[in-house]
Amino acid sequence: MEHVVPKKNCFAAITEDNIKSIYLKRSLIVELLEDPMTFQTKVVGCFVRRKNDTKDFYGPPPKMYQLDQIIGVAKASEAYKLGDTNVEVVLRVANYWKDVHISMLSDDYFEEEECEALQQLVKKGLFKKPTIDELKQKIKAVHEDIVKHSVRKELLRLDKLIERANEKGWRKEYPYVVDIDEDSDEDTANGNLVLKNQEKIWNYMDPSGNVQGPFCLGTLKYWKDEGFFDEDFRIWKSQKYEQLRYIYYKILEGELIALKFEDLKRAQKSFINTHHSSSIIKFAAVIWG
Numbered sequence: 592m593e594h595v596v597p598k599k600n601c602f603a604a605i606t607e608d609n610i611k612s613i614y615l616k617r618s619l620i621v622e623l624l625e626d627p628m629t630f631q632t633k634v635v636g637c638f639v640r641r642k643n644d645t646k647d648f649y650g651p652p653p654k655m656y657q658l659d660q661i662i663g664v665a666k667a668s669e670a671y672k673l674g675d676t677n678v679e680v681v682l683r684v685a686n687y688w689k690d691v692h693i694s695m696l697s698d699d700y701f702e703e704e705e706c707e708a709l710q711q712l713v714k715k716g717l718f719k720k721p722t723i724d725e726l727k728q729k730i731k732a733v734h735e736d737i738v739k740h741s742v743r744k745e746l747l748r749l750d751k752l753i754e755r756a757n758e759k760g761w762r763k764e765y766p767y768v769v770d771i772d773e774d775s776d777e778d779t780a781n782g783n784l785v786l787k788n789q790e791k792i793w794n795y796m797d798p799s800g801n802v803q804g805p806f807c808l809g810t811l812k813y814w815k816d817e818g819f820f821d822e823d824f825r826i827w828k829s830q831k832y833e834q835l836r837y838i839y840y841k842i843l844e845g846e847l848i849a850l851k852f853e854d855l856k857r858a859q860k861s862f863i864n865t866h867h868s869s870s871i872i873k874f875a876a877v878i879w880g
Contacts (some may be wrong), residue, residue: 610638613733614637615702617696621674624678630680638659639682640701641684641696654708656701656705658709663682666684671694734814
């Protein structure tokens with residue numbers, strides 16, 4: 592049977608993962624403003640989360656925010672405040688007649704219902720989906736910026752958590768400290784601890800040799816499936832304030848299983864004997880310490 596390769600002009604699906612790959616938070620757009628030469632090229636085609644203006648509705652808006660795709664950049668008729676800075680740039684988004692101030696954008700991730708609302712617009716013919724090629728080109732243009740911004744935000748958040756933990760006792764407050772010998776709120780199977788794919792606890796090394804992260808496993812797996820990582824790329828988890836441990840991780844059909852320390856030798860032997868199996872994606876040595 593002939594293998595069919597999707598054409599570049601085929602339309603990309605409007606899914607949460609696809610939108611996240613080119614989704615810009617407000618604070619990232621502010622950072623991108625620092626380079627006026629590349630700002631428009633980078634942001635046009637990306638998605639943002641816009642706060643609905645109550646003046647646009649006869650009654651209360653159905654939702655506080657909605658997803659929009661940026662289709663243009665323009666100069667504001669007059670400067671407006673964005674924090675302590677005066678800004679003269681406005682965005683133009685699909686299916687909205689007003690210019691959008693950057694201050695109207697959300698600095699959080701969008702919700703599932705907002706993605707579903709965008710899917711409904713597609714079904715009604717009110718929103719044009721990007722092509723697969725357009726999506727890939729846009730991902731290449733903004734992926735590094737999204738990753739670096741996410742890392743900076745996460746480091747700031749972790750610094751605050753660590754500072755808070757130092758004040759109140761790190762073991763009770765620090766969310767990533769897990770004693771696998773104690774009872775856990777996570778799901779367990781056959782005595783093994785099962786970690787959820789949405790925990791942002793994973794790092795990786797980019798082609799420049801810089802450590803990036805933390806990210807959730809689902810995001811990393813999506814990027815790998817889309818071809819942004821080499822086949823031999825590795826992920827790991829590294830934390831401070833706990834006794835040094837080595838844990839081997841086995842990814843089975845998207846599920847992450849953390850084997851306990853006493854199972855390490857058995858895990859190593861199993862990996863050597865079965866690493867050619869298609870069901871085993873990767874083992875990664877993990878250091879907690």
